[in-house]
Amino acid sequence: MSARSLAPALVAALLSLSPPLAARDDEAAPPEAHSAASEPVAATTDAAKSETPAAEAAPAPAPQLVVVDAVRDLGKIQRGERAEVEFTLENRGEGPLKIKSAQPACGCTVASFDAEIAPGGSGHVRAWLDSSTLAGAVAKSITVVSNDPASPRAVLTIKAEIVTFVTVSPAFARVLQVRSQPAAPTVVQLWSGDGTPVEVLEVQAPEPWIVAYARRAAPGELRAEGPADQWRIEVELLPDAPLGPLADKLVVRTSHPRQSEVEIPLSGFVRAVLTPAPAIADFGSLGRNVLDKSRFVLKLFNFGSEPIEIQRAAIDVPFVTVATAAEDPGRRFRVELRLAPDAPKGKFEGTLRLETTSPSMPVVEVPVRGKIG
Numbered sequence: 001m002s003a004r005s006l007a008p009a010l011v012a013a014l015l016s017l018s019p020p021l022a023a024r025d026d027e028a029a030p031p032e033a034h035s036a037a038s039e040p041v042a043a044t045t046d047a048a049k050s051e052t053p054a055a056e057a058a059p060a061p062a063p064q065l066v067v068v069d070a071v072r073d074l075g076k077i078q079r080g081e082r083a084e085v086e087f088t089l090e091n092r093g094e095g096p097l098k099i100k101s102a103q104p105a106c107g108c109t110v111a112s113f114d115a116e117i118a119p120g121g122s123g124h125v126r127a128w129l130d131s132s133t134l135a136g137a138v139a140k141s142i143t144v145v146s147n148d149p150a151s152p153r154a155v156l157t158i159k160a161e162i163v164t165f166v167t168v169s170p171a172f173a174r175v176l177q178v179r180s181q182p183a184a185p186t187v188v189q190l191w192s193g194d195g196t197p198v199e200v201l202e203v204q205a206p207e208p209w210i211v212a213y214a215r216r217a218a219p220g221e222l223r224a225e226g227p228a229d230q231w232r233i234e235v236e237l238l239p240d241a242p243l244g245p246l247a248d249k250l251v252v253r254t255s256h257p258r259q260s261e262v263e264i265p266l267s268g269f270v271r272a273v274l275t276p277a278p279a280i281a282d283f284g285s286l287g288r289n290v291l292d293k294s295r296f297v298l299k300l301f302n303f304g305s306e307p308i309e310i311q312r313a314a315i316d317v318p319f320v321t322v323a324t325a326a327e328d329p330g331r332r333f334r335v336e337l338r339l340a341p342d343a344p345k346g347k348f349e350g351t352l353r354l355e356t357t358s359p360s361m362p363v364v365e366v367p368v369r370g371k372i373g
Contacts, residue, residue, distance in 0.1 A: 060095060061094035062149050063091050063093035063094075063095045063096060063098075063117075063146070064091065064148055064150065064151075065090075065091065065097055065144070065151060065154055066090045066091075066092050067087065067089055067090075067144075067154050067156065068087075068088040068089070069087065069088065070087070070154070070156055070157060071157045071159060072085050072156075072157070072159065074158065074159065074160040075160065076160075076163050077160050078162075078163060078164070078165060078258060078259055079132065079162050079163065080131060080132045080261075080262070080263060081131050082129070082131070083131065084127075085126075085127050086125070086127075087124060087125040087126075087142075087156045088122055088123075088124055089114070089117060089124065089125065089144070090117070090121075090122045091117040091119055091121055091123075093148070096117070097148065099117070099123070099125075099144060099145070099146050100146060101145045102127075102142055102144050103145070104141075104142045105142070106140075107133070107134055107138070107140050108130070108141075108142060108158055109127060109130065110125065110126070110127045110142060111126045111127060112125075112126050113125040113126065125156060127142055127158065131160070131162045135162050136161065136162060137162075138159070138160055138161075138162060139157055139159045140157070140158045141155050141156065141157050142155070142156040143155055143156075163193070164259075165192070165256050165258040166190060166191070166192060166193060166198060166262050167191055168188055168189070168190050168252075168264055169189050169226065170188060172264060172265040173235050173250065173264055173266045174186065174266075174268050175237060175246060175267075175268030176268050176269055176271075177241065177268065177269075177270050178271050178272070179243060179270055179273065179360075180273060180361075181303070182305075183236070183237075185234040185236045186234070186236070187232060187233070187234050187235075188232075188264060189223045189232055189233070190230065190231040190233060190252065190254075190262070191227055191229060191230040191231065194258070196257065197229070197255075198229075198231075198254050198256045199254065200231045200233070200252060200253075200254055201253045202252070203233060203250060203253075204251040204253070205235075206249065207248070209238040209242070210236075210237060210238075210266070211235070211236045211237070211238060212235045212250055213234055214231050214252070215232055215234075216229075216230070217231060217232040233250070233252065242270065243271065243272055244269070244270060245267075246266065246270065247267050248266045249263050249265050250263070250264040250266050251263055251264075273302065273360050273361045274301070274302055274303075274354075274356060274361045274364050275300070275301045276299070276300050276335075276354075276366050278298060279367075280366065280369070281296045281298055281352060281366055281367065281369070282368075283296055283337075283368075283371075284370060285370070285373060286370065286372050291343055294339045295336055295339075296336070296337040297334060297335070298337075298366065299333065299335070300332070301331070302332070302358070304360065304361075307330025307331060308356050308358040309326075309330070309357045310324045310333055310335075311355045311357060312354075313353070313355075314355075315350055315351070315352045315353070315368060316351055316353075317348055317350035317368060319340040319343040319344070320337055320338065320343075320348075321337070321340070322337050322338075322352060323335075324336075335354070335366075339370075339372075346371070346372060347370070347371045348368075348369065348370055348372070349367070349368065349369045350367075350368045351366070351368060352365065352366040
């Protein structure tokens with residue numbers, strides 16, 4: 001056979017060998033085949049997951065707050081009496097009931113409460129009503145806050161009618177007095193509020209320099225709003241009463257069978273005959289660049305019955321000068337303090353001394369202080 005005739009036969013033989021080689025190449029690199037085979041597996045897994053959802057957590061047992069008697073009516077109580085009240089709370093739920101707070105309105109104070117109540121159990125809120133500043137029909141509330149999810153707040157109510165078996169008019173005694181000066185007594189009237197005959201047995205003053213006494217009111221002293229039988233209580237302060245505010249009470253003991261004791265609030269103020277305002281001349285902290293403009297002004301008031309004069313004003317701080325002037329002659333004076341421009345650096349303290357013509361208070365002293373930077 002010639003070379004020309006062998007060439008086609010060789011080509012045909014080689015072509016016959018190509019398909020098996022191609023098949024082996026596909027088996028060695030089957031990316032499409034692997035992808036196609038893996039998709040059904042993934043789909044089956046997702047479907048299994050969707051058909052078996054995760055189990056939901058069971059809700060925790062919830063408490064239920066129930067107030068057995070949310071409104072307590074105390075009826076008539078005497079003014080000044082402290083009435084105690086106890087409310088019962090029940091837990092009708094399945095979880096523990098926790099009381100977070102019990103907030104009272106004014107005039108009512110919570111003494112205690114049970115912080116946790118077991119399922120099926122009961123607890124209490126204990127409170128008391130202070131009737132000393134109340135009158136007539138009143139209703140005071142207490143707000144209870146708990147962990148009850150359906151109703152976290154509950155309102156408790158205390159009702160009462162505050163009655164006064166012994167009436168005091170005015171209801172308080174206010175005393176304004178100038179030391180060493182004569183003053184009319186402060187007067188309050190007292191009588192039976194329900195028609196029961198009453199006697200004042202004793203009046204107790206809180207301090208030895210407070211004098212209080214009682215007597216039956218004369219016909220010309222009766223208050224129009226009261227009955228014909230009234231008692232008059234007069235309050236005075238002794239000359240050595242301390243200066244400053246007064247806040248206390250008188251205790252009156254009576255023969256009334258329903259109100260044997262009456263408390264009368266006592267307030268007021270005791271002033272000196274001559275009173276500086278302010279009581280201290282405090283320059284504060286000052287820079288040297290403002291010393292020539294620095295001044296301090298105070299007023300001296302005369303609360304006495306007679307007019308006075310300032311005879312002399314002096315200060316023991318060498319770089320402070322003082323000048324006085326009458327704004328209301330005999331009654332009110334202006335006192336001006338000035339710092340010298342060359343005042344030394346640092347803190348300073350001293351005393352302003354005012355000499356007056358007042359026989360009961362001939363000298364008034366005022367502390368002076370400040371700091372120069």
